[in-house]
Amino acid sequence: MTDLNPSFFGRMSIAFGTFFSVLGNAEFAGQVKRLREAPAAAPAPAPSKPVAPTLKEATPEAALQLLGLLQRDARFIDFVEEDIANYTDADIGAAARLVHDGCRTVLREHFTIRPVRDEAEGSRVTLPDGFDATAIRLTGNVVGKPPFNGSISHRGWKVADVRLPKLADSHDASVVAPAEVEL
Structure with a gap:
């Protein structure tokens, strides 16, 4: 059975996976963009029987490029791969602050996120029939049909623009951080 209310880390995994799929697959990103730009007043007619989605393998280059940028500016992989069991909370907090600042810099430089x-979170809202279910996930006791009344527990995020650097054909995106040899 599918969990309709995933945990924070489950939602984070879904968000990263979707994010990297949009970055790595231009056709998928175009479909998401067209869906998001479709007028809300004109919902598409429901198909008579569910159609299985066509799954395509995403190319990893954009995801690897983003991972490389996060490593370069935030030491993201170093932080995640470090065994922090023997560090104090103060040491971990200081390192997390540096990683946070670097990650924020990368996101702001290469993405417009809205x-x-x-x-505001906590605000009461009414979701009409035909609301964008790809942009809004219902949680809690979901029964019946729209309109739904509830409160915003998370505003959500969407990427409005991506500005990743262009890569040369010879660039090996799988090397997200080269080894360093000091002489």
């Missing part, structure tokens, strides 16, 4: 909903 909230899905403009209302």
Whole structure:
């Protein structure tokens, strides 16, 4: 059975996977863009029987490029791969602050990220029939049909623009951080 209310880390995994799919697959990103730009007042007619989605393998280059940028500017992989069991909370907090600042720099330099909903978290909202279910996930006791009344527990995020550097054909994107040899 599919968990309709995944944990924070489950949601993070879904978000990263979707994010990298959009980055690595231009056709998928175009489909997401067209879906998001479709007028909300004109919902598509429901198909008579569910159609199985066509799954395509995403190319990893954009995901690897982003991982390389996060490593270069935030030492992200170093931080995640470090065994922190023997460090104090203060040491971990200091390292996390540096990683956070670097990650934030990378995101702001290479992406324009906007909230899905403009209302503040905790605000009451009504979701009409035909709301964008790809941009809004219902949680809690979901029964019946729209309109749904609830409160925003997370505004969501969407990427409005991507500005990743162009890569040369000879670039090996799998090397996200080269080994360093000091002479």
